[in-house]
Amino acid sequence: MGPLFPNGLISGDWNLVFAVLIGIAFGFLLEASGFSSSRNLAGVFYGYNFVVLRVFFTAVIVAMVGLLYFNYFGWLDLSKIFILPTFLPSMIVGGVVMGIGFIIGGFCPGTSFTAIVIGKLDALVFAVGLFIGIFFFAEVFPYIEGFYYKGNLGNATLTDVTGISAPWWAFGFTVIALVAFWVSWLIEKKVRKRIKDYKF
Amino acid sequence: MNRNYFLLTILMLILAAGTFFLKKQTDYKQINADKLLWEIIQPSRFVTTDQVARMIIQKDPSLEILDVRSPEEFAKFSLPNAINIPPDSLMAPSSNDYFGIPGIKIVFISDDGIKADQEWVLAKRLGFKNMYVMKGGLNRWIETIIQPKEPGESEPYTAFEEYEFRKGARLYFTGAKVEKSTVSKKVKVVIHRKKKAAVAAGGC
């Protein structure tokens, strides 16, 4: 049955309508979970607020497990969905740069947008920086083009690269995430005693 | 510490462990065997040479002819804009681009329709839609379109109409009196490659 759009069950226009609706739900969830505050987000790296870890990993494990079931039921054809391509060197550098950006800026692109609409100026400045960053990237692109396309593994899945089947990955992620949830609780309890201006 | 968190943890673990019991998917996505037979016995999956000729003449943009003969034979003669996909290359990823394009009718042709029919069944098994088989294949194409027989006196009026059409079609396809380039010369092949965007587009 699914995915509906690649299978031609809904038109491109409806796909865009659903894009808006999905975006609304996504924005709502991000904001309601507390991702609109850079202090909440940065908290994960200083141990006083693990909301990012909780939301993020819960979402990943639910989606991973759900996709496997849906694929099995024939509701969703996993071979037809978009798999993020892998370009080893550029993605490694990209990940590191994004990590530094995260700890300095306190937002990631999606969360900054949710923070803008509730009136945070730092998020607005962050978003401006985002545009500048991409513009800057495009300007230097001719010089790093070779690097950008290097190490292309194609739309590689974890199974393609490691040979370990998807259920193992889903189960592994679930166990790691659940352990992380419990451990983060203990860390939070300790660290929060030291922080005063921030209400939990 | 709330007890419900233990419950959630256990539920999630069970759900994740449950994925181990899902049977492995085959390499190719295939339709159910029951459904395949049902599709096979539909007579509507056959088209006649006249229908194909009419679509080619009208330059029907939704028509895509897939020739399943060997590349050598294909090089010698083919219908206008036909694409060559022998059975063994059916499952090559490159051929898959031709299938499953919305709004495109695929017509399989071979020498006599049998090979085309077999490839139709294989492609159908892979779940592709909008596919037809030209009944009688190229042999009947020659018999009906290129060398049509005049109907006898006693035959119904429609037979004569058909004959008239075939005579016209013959001129069109052999280029006897119309422009030179139709069949013998390589016609510019319009390839409807599936837009990859539909499936693979994405990324942040």
Add this chain to the structure above:
Amino acid sequence: MHVHESNPQKTLITIILFVLVIVIGFLTLHRPRFKYKLNMAESVQMLQNKTNCFYPWQLPDVLDKTHPKVVLIDIRNKFVFSRGHIPGAENISAFDLTKKKNIRHLKALAGKNVTVVLYGNGPLQANGPWMWFRMVGFSNVKYLAGGYGYYKAHKDNLAETKNDNSYLTGIPRFNYAVVASSKNVPATTTQKMKKPVIVRRKRKAAVAAGGC
């Protein structure tokens, strides 16, 4: 108060709903009656096999009942069947092939190592069902080359058709490129076109390349 000390009721409800959806998925999971025994590559391979078909010249043995290990099955509908069929053939219309009763019958025949020969009107009709049976694991199923039409035309001299090739498939009967070129087609559409048609039959040697 920490989030782990509050009651995650809504989360629990959502997860339980999710589990319910999965349970519904399991309940509604359609279990197909037939499973492919040949994968795609094997199916393509199978088509190359020369012994896939049953030749008309093999028919007399069957008709004489000297060859009891062959059962003919007419897959045309009842009406057409009643108007004429190969003697001794059973009639299972293509639409009824997968009925439980018929599958049981076919399975029994497969168990007894009986060759089942499907035939339809022309060569094309039985081709699809035959392929399907092969793919779901009935390796004893063949199809009659040429179909009923060929049998009817050569009813009286079946044994002699061994040297005929007109029931073989996958053979170009014309040299397309030559026949379809403008030279060999009368330019005018007058009565002149009644001149004898040059049918370039391929040589016997080349014919052997065609499948059954």
Add this chain to the structure above:
Amino acid sequence: MKKSNLNNGTHYINPYLGGVLMGLLMIVTIFISGRELGISGAVKDTVVEAAHIISPTAAKAHPYYGQYIKEGRSPMDSWLVFEVLGVFIGAFLSGIIFKRVRKPFVEHGPNITSRRRLLVALIGGILWGFGTRLGRGCTSGAALSGSSTFSFGGVMVMLLIFASAYLFAWLFRKLWT
């Protein structure tokens, strides 16, 4: 119960509820569109559009912009742009419901000034903009959606973002604590 999730005086939903719903939302997204959530792609589309408006010929010839400009179709006419539009609406709805929409203000850690916060936010934004293009996506597009669909690159980017942020966290601790 009401007090439980109070954070800086406002009420957030249980993070696990948010996570489960977000996971289900991703499944729904994949079910409908066959693709995943993402944010930075939309920003890129906007930048491409801007470049295209400013100088169509130069943008088309540009090795990076050029690959996203197609005849007769605006780069902004993309799934992600519409999705991001929805993100704004959704976040605003949530902000209203939970009474978090305020007059513009700057949120910052206790040990830095607003101006400093704005400066580091800008630098962070630039780093993100650059990083997302190299990493083929941001936290939502590459890390969250990528890992959910078992993409090798997605998991790699996710781990690297968190690893490098933890690595540099000590250096920038003044900003946040």
